[in-house]
Amino acid sequence: MKETLQPGIGFEHSFTLTEAKMVPALYPEAPEFLEMPEVFATGFMVGFLEWACLKSVIPHLDWPNEQTVGTHVNVSHLAASPSGLTVTAKVKLVGVDGRRLKFKVEGDDGVEIISRGTHERFIIDKAKFDASIDKKRIKD
Numbered sequence: 001m002k003e004t005l006q007p008g009i010g011f012e013h014s015f016t017l018t019e020a021k022m023v024p025a026l027y028p029e030a031p032e033f034l035e036m037p038e039v040f041a042t043g044f045m046v047g048f049l050e051w052a053c054l055k056s057v058i059p060h061l062d063w064p065n066e067q068t069v070g071t072h073v074n075v076s077h078l079a080a081s082p083s084g085l086t087v088t089a090k091v092k093l094v095g096v097d098g099r100r101l102k103f104k105v106e107g108d109d110g111v112e113i114i115s116r117g118t119h120e121r122f123i124i125d126k127a128k129f130d131a132s133i134d135k136k137r138i139k140d
Helices: 042-060 126-136
Strands: 010-016 066-075 086-097 100-108 113-125
Touching: 010 042, 042 066, 042 086, 042 100, 042 113, 066 100, 066 126, 113 126
Parallel strands: none
Antiparallel strands: 010 086, 066 113, 086 100, 100 113
Protein backbone atom coordinates (compact mmCIF):
# COMPACT_ATOMS: atom_id res chain seq x y z
CA MET A 1 0.00 0.00 0.00
CA LYS A 2 1.07 3.55 -0.66
CA GLU A 3 1.72 6.20 1.97
CA THR A 4 -1.30 8.09 0.62
CA LEU A 5 -3.67 5.46 2.06
CA GLN A 6 -4.84 7.52 5.02
CA PRO A 7 -8.11 8.18 6.84
CA GLY A 8 -10.10 10.96 5.24
CA ILE A 9 -10.19 9.58 1.70
CA GLY A 10 -13.69 10.17 0.37
CA PHE A 11 -15.39 8.97 -2.78
CA GLU A 12 -18.80 9.17 -4.49
CA HIS A 13 -20.00 6.61 -6.99
CA SER A 14 -23.29 6.58 -8.91
CA PHE A 15 -25.13 3.84 -10.77
CA THR A 16 -28.51 3.75 -12.53
CA LEU A 17 -30.60 0.85 -11.32
CA THR A 18 -31.84 -1.71 -13.83
CA GLU A 19 -34.10 -4.74 -13.54
CA ALA A 20 -30.94 -6.83 -13.08
CA LYS A 21 -30.43 -5.26 -9.62
CA MET A 22 -33.96 -5.82 -8.32
CA VAL A 23 -34.90 -8.43 -5.68
CA PRO A 24 -36.22 -11.04 -8.17
CA ALA A 25 -32.82 -11.05 -9.91
CA LEU A 26 -30.84 -11.65 -6.72
CA TYR A 27 -31.32 -15.42 -6.79
CA PRO A 28 -33.43 -16.29 -9.83
CA GLU A 29 -33.21 -19.94 -8.70
CA ALA A 30 -35.29 -19.05 -5.62
CA PRO A 31 -39.01 -18.92 -6.37
CA GLU A 32 -39.50 -16.87 -3.20
CA PHE A 33 -37.40 -14.03 -4.58
CA LEU A 34 -39.27 -14.14 -7.90
CA GLU A 35 -42.49 -13.25 -6.04
CA MET A 36 -40.99 -10.26 -4.23
CA PRO A 37 -41.22 -6.54 -5.14
CA GLU A 38 -39.18 -5.09 -8.01
CA VAL A 39 -36.94 -2.94 -5.81
CA PHE A 40 -33.16 -2.63 -5.30
CA ALA A 41 -32.10 -5.83 -3.53
CA THR A 42 -30.25 -5.43 -0.25
CA GLY A 43 -27.61 -7.88 -1.47
CA PHE A 44 -26.94 -5.78 -4.56
CA MET A 45 -26.98 -2.59 -2.46
CA VAL A 46 -24.25 -4.01 -0.21
CA GLY A 47 -22.22 -4.88 -3.30
CA PHE A 48 -22.70 -1.35 -4.63
CA LEU A 49 -21.40 0.15 -1.37
CA GLU A 50 -18.43 -2.24 -1.48
CA TRP A 51 -17.74 -1.16 -5.07
CA ALA A 52 -17.52 2.49 -3.99
CA CYS A 53 -15.16 1.62 -1.14
CA LEU A 54 -12.97 -0.38 -3.50
CA LYS A 55 -12.85 2.44 -6.05
CA SER A 56 -11.87 4.89 -3.31
CA VAL A 57 -8.68 3.03 -2.37
CA ILE A 58 -7.44 1.62 -5.68
CA PRO A 59 -5.27 4.72 -6.35
CA HIS A 60 -3.60 4.15 -2.97
CA LEU A 61 -2.71 0.47 -3.55
CA ASP A 62 -0.24 -1.38 -5.75
CA TRP A 63 -3.22 -2.41 -7.91
CA PRO A 64 -3.75 -5.13 -9.13
CA ASN A 65 -1.11 -6.91 -7.03
CA GLU A 66 -2.73 -5.52 -3.89
CA GLN A 67 -6.50 -5.71 -3.66
CA THR A 68 -9.10 -5.51 -0.91
CA VAL A 69 -11.76 -7.96 0.18
CA GLY A 70 -14.80 -7.22 2.29
CA THR A 71 -14.66 -8.60 5.83
CA HIS A 72 -17.52 -6.89 7.68
CA VAL A 73 -20.72 -5.11 6.69
CA ASN A 74 -23.00 -3.22 9.06
CA VAL A 75 -25.49 -1.23 7.01
CA SER A 76 -29.16 -0.40 7.15
CA HIS A 77 -31.48 -0.55 4.17
CA LEU A 78 -33.81 2.34 4.96
CA ALA A 79 -35.89 2.81 1.80
CA ALA A 80 -36.92 0.94 -1.34
CA SER A 81 -35.69 2.07 -4.77
CA PRO A 82 -37.25 1.04 -8.10
CA SER A 83 -35.31 0.56 -11.32
CA GLY A 84 -34.56 3.71 -13.27
CA LEU A 85 -33.37 5.69 -10.26
CA THR A 86 -29.71 6.61 -9.95
CA VAL A 87 -28.21 5.56 -6.63
CA THR A 88 -25.15 7.27 -5.21
CA ALA A 89 -22.78 5.84 -2.61
CA LYS A 90 -20.79 8.28 -0.50
CA VAL A 91 -17.95 6.56 1.32
CA LYS A 92 -15.20 7.80 3.59
CA LEU A 93 -12.17 5.90 4.85
CA VAL A 94 -12.23 6.51 8.61
CA GLY A 95 -9.65 4.03 9.82
CA VAL A 96 -6.47 2.28 8.69
CA ASP A 97 -5.13 -0.37 11.05
CA GLY A 98 -2.35 -2.19 9.23
CA ARG A 99 -4.15 -3.88 6.35
CA ARG A 100 -7.65 -3.40 7.85
CA LEU A 101 -9.65 -0.51 6.39
CA LYS A 102 -12.82 0.89 7.95
CA PHE A 103 -15.32 3.01 6.02
CA LYS A 104 -18.41 5.05 6.81
CA VAL A 105 -20.92 4.52 4.00
CA GLU A 106 -24.15 6.13 2.92
CA GLY A 107 -26.39 5.57 -0.08
CA ASP A 108 -29.20 7.60 -1.59
CA ASP A 109 -31.47 7.14 -4.58
CA GLY A 110 -31.91 10.79 -5.52
CA VAL A 111 -35.11 10.94 -3.50
CA GLU A 112 -33.96 9.90 -0.04
CA ILE A 113 -31.22 8.21 1.98
CA ILE A 114 -31.46 4.45 1.41
CA SER A 115 -28.54 3.21 3.49
CA ARG A 116 -26.14 4.15 6.28
CA GLY A 117 -23.49 2.21 8.11
CA THR A 118 -19.94 0.94 8.16
CA HIS A 119 -17.90 -1.44 6.08
CA GLU A 120 -14.51 -3.04 6.64
CA ARG A 121 -12.12 -4.31 4.01
CA PHE A 122 -8.76 -6.05 4.25
CA ILE A 123 -5.81 -5.50 1.92
CA ILE A 124 -4.58 -8.74 0.35
CA ASP A 125 -1.67 -9.80 -1.78
CA LYS A 126 -3.58 -11.13 -4.80
CA ALA A 127 -1.11 -13.92 -5.66
CA LYS A 128 -0.95 -15.23 -2.08
CA PHE A 129 -4.73 -14.99 -1.71
CA ASP A 130 -5.32 -16.89 -4.95
CA ALA A 131 -2.86 -19.60 -3.85
CA SER A 132 -4.73 -20.05 -0.56
CA ILE A 133 -8.05 -20.32 -2.39
CA ASP A 134 -6.62 -22.87 -4.82
CA LYS A 135 -5.86 -25.10 -1.82
CA LYS A 136 -9.56 -25.06 -0.89
CA ARG A 137 -10.81 -26.07 -4.32
CA ILE A 138 -12.23 -29.54 -4.71
CA LYS A 139 -9.91 -31.54 -6.93
CA ASP A 140 -11.32 -34.11 -9.34
